[in-house]
Amino acid sequence: MPIAKEQFVSINNDSPPPSVGVLMLDTQFPRIVGDIGNEHSWPFPVRFRTVRHSTAVAAVRQDAKALLPAFLAEANALIQQGSMAITTSCGFLVVLQQELKQALSVPVVTSSLMQIPSINATLPAGKSAGVLTMDASCLTAAHMRAAGAPPHTPVVGVPQEGAFAQAIMNDLPTLDVVASEQENVAAAMLLVEQSPEVGAIVLECTNMVPYAASIQKATGLPVFSIRTLIMWLHSGLLAARFDTPSP
Numbered sequence: 001m002p003i004a005k006e007q008f009v010s011i012n013n014d015s016p017p018p019s020v021g022v023l024m025l026d027t028q029f030p031r032i033v034g035d036i037g038n039e040h041s042w043p044f045p046v047r048f049r050t051v052r053h054s055t056a057v058a059a060v061r062q063d064a065k066a067l068l069p070a071f072l073a074e075a076n077a078l079i080q081q082g083s084m085a086i087t088t089s090c091g092f093l094v095v096l097q098q099e100l101k102q103a104l105s106v107p108v109v110t111s112s113l114m115q116i117p118s119i120n121a122t123l124p125a126g127k128s129a130g131v132l133t134m135d136a137s138c139l140t141a142a143h144m145r146a147a148g149a150p151p152h153t154p155v156v157g158v159p160q161e162g163a164f165a166q167a168i169m170n171d172l173p174t175l176d177v178v179a180s181e182q183e184n185v186a187a188a189m190l191l192v193e194q195s196p197e198v199g200a201i202v203l204e205c206t207n208m209v210p211y212a213a214s215i216q217k218a219t220g221l222p223v224f225s226i227r228t229l230i231m232w233l234h235s236g237l238l239a240a241r242f243d244t245p246s247p
Helices: 054-060 064-080 091-103 112-122 143-146 163-169 179-192 206-219 226-237
Strands: 010-011 019-026 045-052 086-088 129-134 153-158 198-203 241-243
Touching: 019 064, 019 206, 019 226, 045 064, 054 064, 054 163, 064 091, 064 179, 086 226, 091 112, 091 143, 112 129, 112 163, 112 198, 112 226, 112 241, 153 179, 153 241, 163 179, 179 198, 179 206, 198 206, 206 226
Parallel strands: 019 045, 019 086, 129 153, 129 198
Antiparallel strands: 010 241
16 A cells, blocks of 8 residues: 655664764864864764864965875875765865875865855856855966866955954964954955856855855855865765655
């Protein structure tokens, strides 16, 4: 006999939720809730390993590929500890995506920028994703190519003299959260003002996630980040199980 719709039950697997390994830059600035480096930002287990000497300046303004051996070593350590996927704490590290993917035994997502092709595929005609970044002068066509994103993707950065960029790039021990939020929202508003074709915003910087809701409220647009990418990835690592009860 047919089974009524309400008899279907969706439950999670009984095994412990898989953990995601996060390759952290070597920093001291505060990582508030929402930041990738705060364990309370995640509804599932995460493991962190710091890649020594990988400062924000080294990742954003210098040749990040020079950091590859250190990132590989720490990524393998995370995998040995049981991590079932690997990510990084800086969107500019997308330039390491191919090397890490080829060398590691688990899925790797280095940057929120990798979502741009999929986002563009969903948006209405004439609309495309735009990027809010830590430093627009350093986000190059090479980063976009590594992410599989169009090189002409609209980009706006936060003010380099502002509280947010100063705290992150100079690795300060304090962070003005109110000013940082205001600066991120203002930069997002500038992005949509300068590029009316923007139909969704991608936060390149993993430290911008705490301000995503405010950015969305101010712009009225979907906002994607490293958090949306990792939540998607983790959903594949822990598939739901659907049990059909006996009649």
